[in-house]
Amino acid sequence: MPEHASQRELLFSGSDWSFRSLSRAYDVIEAVAKEELGLDTYPVQMEVISSEQMLDAYSSIGMPLMYRHWSFGKHFLYRELLYRKGGRGLAYELVINANPCIVYLMEENTMALQALVTAHAAFGHNHFFKNNYLFRQWTDAGAILGYLDFAKGFIARCEERHGVQAVEAILDAAHALMEQGVFRYRRPPRLSSAKQREGLRERLDYEERSYNDLWRTIPRLAEGGKADEMEDGVAERKRALNLPEENLLYFLEKNSLILEPWQREILRIVRVIAQYFYPQRQTQVMNEGCATFVHYTIMNALFDQGRIGEGAMLEILRNHANVVLQPGFDDPRFSGINPYALGLDMMQDIQRIATAPTAEDRDWFPEIAGAGDWRAILLEAWANHRDESFIRQFLSPALIRKWRMFVLSDTASERFYSVASIHNERGYEQIRSALARRYDIGASHADIQVVDVDLLGQRHLRLQHTINDGILLENDSCDATLRHIRTLWGYDVTLQGVDAQTGATLYERSGRQSPG
Amino acid sequence: MPIFVDRRLNPKDKSLGNRQRFLRRVRAELKRSVQEQIRAGKIADVDGEHAIAMPAAGTGEPSFREAKDSGRRQHVLPGNQRFTPGDQLPKPGQGGGMGSSPGSQASEDDFRFILSREEVLDLFFEDLELPDMVKLNLKEILAFKPRWAGYSVSGAPTNISVARTMRNSHGRRIALRRPKREEIEAILREIASLEAAGAADRRRIAALRAELDRLERRRRVIAFVDPVDIRFNRFDPQPQPNANAVMFCLMDVSGSMGQREKDLAKRFFVLLHLFLKRRYDRTELVFIRHTHTAQEVDEETFFHSTQSGGTVVSTALEEMQRVIAARYPSREWNIYAAQASDGDNLATDSERCLSLMDGEIMRLCQYFAYVEIIDERESEIFGSTDNGTSLWRAYLTVKDRWRNFDMSRIARASDIYPVFRRLFTRQPASQRE
Secondary structure (H helix, E strand, C coil): CCHHHHCCCCCCCCCCCCHHHHHHHHHHHHHHHHHCCCCCCCCEEEEEECHHHHHHHHHCCCCCCCCCCHHHHHHHHHHHHHHHHCCCCCCCEEEECCCCEEEEEECCCCHHHHHHHHHHHHHHHHHHHHHCHHHHHHCCCCCHHHHHHHHHHHHHHHHHHHCHHHHHHHHHHHHHCHHHCCCCCCCCCCCCCHHHHHHHHHHHHHHHHHCCHHHHHCCCCCCCCCCCCHHHHHHHHHHHCCCCECCHHHHHHHHCCCCCHHHHHHHHHHHHHHHHHHHHHHCHHHHHHHHHHHHHHHHHHHHHCCCCCHHHHHHHHHHHHHHCCCCCCCCCCCCCCCHHHHHHHHHHHHHHHHHCCCHHHHHHCCCCCCCCCHHHHHHHHHHHCCHHHHHHHHCCHHHHHHHCCEEEEEECCCCEEEEEECCCCCCHHHHHHHHHHHCCHHHHCCEEEEEEECCCCCCCEEEEEEECCCCCECHHHHHHHHHHHHHHHCCCEEEEEEECCCCCEEEEEECCCCCC | CCEEEECCCCCCCCCHHHHHHHHHHCHHHHHHHHHHHHHHCCCHHHCCCEEEECCCCCCCCCCCCECCCCCEEEEEECCCCCCCCCCEEECCCCCCCCCCCCCCCCCHHHCEEEECHHHHHHHHCCCCCCCCHHHHHHHHCCEEEEEEEEEECCCCHHHECHHHHHHHHHHHHHHCCCCCHHHHHHHHHHHHHHHHCCCCCHHHHHHHHHHHHHHHHHHHHCCCCCHHHCCEEEEEEEEECCCEEEEEEEEECCCCCCHHHHHHHHHHHHHHHHHHHHHCCEEEEEEEEECCCEEEECHHHHHHCCCCCCCCHHHHHHHHHHHHHHHCCCCCEEEEEEEEECCCCCHHHHHHHHHHHHHHHHHHCCEEEEEEECCHHHHHHHCCCCCCCHHHHHHHHHHHHCCCEEEEEECCHHHHHHHHHHHHCCCCHHHHC
């Protein structure tokens, strides 16, 4: 124990918290975070809420402001049940990627937990949100709360004007397409400010008011008399519509012939929210790992400095251990790989490789092994990777052995799984790339795109599902989703499943109006 | 230094609107399930929370999901203790030893959630009203409670408001400048000291004595408390709506009432009980069963034991009268009764029932519902005619005379709710008057 430990006074004693002790803990934690870890964060707003409010926040996909929809009510009931049965505790914290970064603290937490949460969320997550390239490129932390406020108000106004049912129908359909409602490769336009949105809305209102049906009957110049050049026409219109298009919500918002302006705006809202969460879905392991690594490091540093008592530290360590528990695959508690555990272990592994590398580490990670400055390596990794690339780059043989990872091959038509590789010399590479691929959202989600539509004829919308590894779609929910698309598009919709390797059409389904 | 915001006092239940939306969406399904549960439980138990299985209809949230039973995948798992490459594991569901299949999770779509009491009852009584609730209440108000209604200048001595009286007297004393005791005492002291000092200043003493006289006269004239100061608390009698309701369940349990009949009757009573409970602070249940004699019993006996013997319906009505007289004075209680029977009765006794109803019972009751449980085959014959058993015909006469009486026939479970609704739905004012 450092000799000055006894002179420093404890940050807090006992389990009760007060705003003063919260604030004092924050200041000390901030000092460690900035000076020792070199974190760079948004300003923080800490909000104290009750457990009931936490349930509320949770079930509207974690956002403090959200429009109304029945599915959030359903999720609330589900979470409440789990909570009441004790089946799952509430998260101690919730953090919103916004500027200022909003951190929720639950009133029921003890002071030790509040300190843990402060380090975890207000510094770990906050740093990650501010610095990771995906968030920097794809989300507007400064604008999101303003936008959600607008969205909530807009949808409430739509409900007043057009009825809850009409709005619900559009939201249901849009929610079904959320996963297909993101731009994966090109950056979406920045969220416009409230003022610009207002201007846009006024213009739409004006167009609505001054719409004259007569104008529709005037033939357009470009489309007159070229009906015979069908072949050219197909290529032409695909170009004009920017096909193929992976963002189904975007396509429908821009091109559906039956949607009214307010309905398009709702699609846009759902699309913007889906896009906002897209980086979070790609960085689960890194984000949670970063936050967990940060709280663990800071809490230990504070304990070493004598600012946290032994009892509080024990409580912190117990909670920490619960969070990073990773049962083996044959344990009844097993439910997949715990992103907190994997992230933390990988980051601590990087720390180890940088400071005390083995010969194997030098072979595998020549650039960082023994580099000493693990802080810089971690800061760089947090900024420039997503889960897939992070695992591909940094999962070490030592960690694979420690976790005793193995790969199971699962072919649907066979009655057995077979073990493809284990934690040995020949398996490391395979395990690493198999795991990385699992976190690659592009590869693990069905690739469905709009390929063609005949806007002048029967307006048939054609979607194509590119099938990788023979993985098909669940029939029932696929049909239901297609019906939702049909609702938004207004005309026939078909989905063609095409094998990525052979190009053969494996199936074709269509979204008929509800089959009764 | 971060910004701290205390949100604990913010409105809770932000998700209430979402929950209501959800309930609205699955209303039909929930309703069916609630009714199912109420059928199985005890009458008094139904007024609680219920776990309801997640209704499938209309709550699915489809998306393009991968089918688990197709294609080739690779799972990465931790915790390998025994495998080497090439080993084979049986898949779950095929006699395998794996805890759970990789990546499988319990579905969110088949959990059971708890409906609150309010939500359960809302589903049950969406648009039911007691017949002429308001009017009956106004007409039947019999209990009064005194309510303070300000001050008055007259009243009983026990109602004097001391505070208000003293306040008035104080003001009057100041206004009329009633001499204070201290002034008199000061003069007395001065006289005493002057007298003690020897008769130096007789004129001064005389002047003081005159002043003392004047003051004392003034004190006598201006009373400390004058009759005009006195104020009495005034109490107005405030009509008190009855907050208690008692429900009489009358049932024929003679051999002809089988399990089916009792089950139907029970469901009707459950509805009535729930319904009253919702309208009143306190509802009590009285179970009276009868064969050729009647007795008050508990719920268990009421529904689950059979007796045999002849049928004399009037005994139940007499028992009900006795219980009312003994425990439920009608000026304090709203009395409701529901009678279930298969209608089998002696013709002479039906006459007696008629006179009992006319004579007293209908005056005591807020509402009396008679439900005749008939065979399914009979329902086609009797469904729409006024013909029927002797009891039915006797009660038809009661129905003509008393507006707070109604009757209906039930043949199967699905009839109960519509019949109940018909008996208890608020009718348009024009029809009533």
